[in-house]
Amino acid sequence: MARSSMPPAARVLDDTDHAILRELTQDGRLTNSELAARVGIAPSTCHARVRALVSTGVITGFHAEIDPAATGRQLEALIAIRLHAHARGGLRAFQRYLSELPATRRVYFVSGERDFLVHVAVADSAGLRRLVGDTLSVREEVAATNTSIIFEHVPGIRTAL
Secondary structure: OOOOOOOHHHOOOOHHHHHHHHHHHHOOOOOHHHHHHHHOOOHHHHHHHHHHHHHOOOOOOOOOOOOHHHHOOOEEEEEEEEEOHHHHHHHHHHHHHHHHOOOEEEEEEOOOOOOEEEEEEEOOHHHHHHHHHHHHOOOOOEEEEEEEEEOOOOOOOOOOO
């Protein structure tokens, strides 16, 4: 499906669009018929609306959430990274580098003291130490890192729409 050049913020969402988004946020595997029934519209209308939400960039994708522990990556952490001032010109390249690391789950470009916040999942503390000490901190563009281990995810938290 081709995306529209209209930015998502320019699309005015009505109550039905918000209802569709809420339902898909809770369960992205709903069939079109199930989604239409939950929202209270005809399946053909529902299909057209979902296609419009995708084509305008409001819905940016559909994916499965994988439990990292099920794949042998029991330890999750957030790593805040500050780059040296001279490395600011290479932000996009560094962002791409971070996103390609096998341990990376999400990369955020943030404001404040740090430039990036990276959510990672590794097998154990030794793997986290190697990632931070032997992979990230040795990069010439990295000025500092700060790592916080994630003890627990709070289940059931969804984006409010």
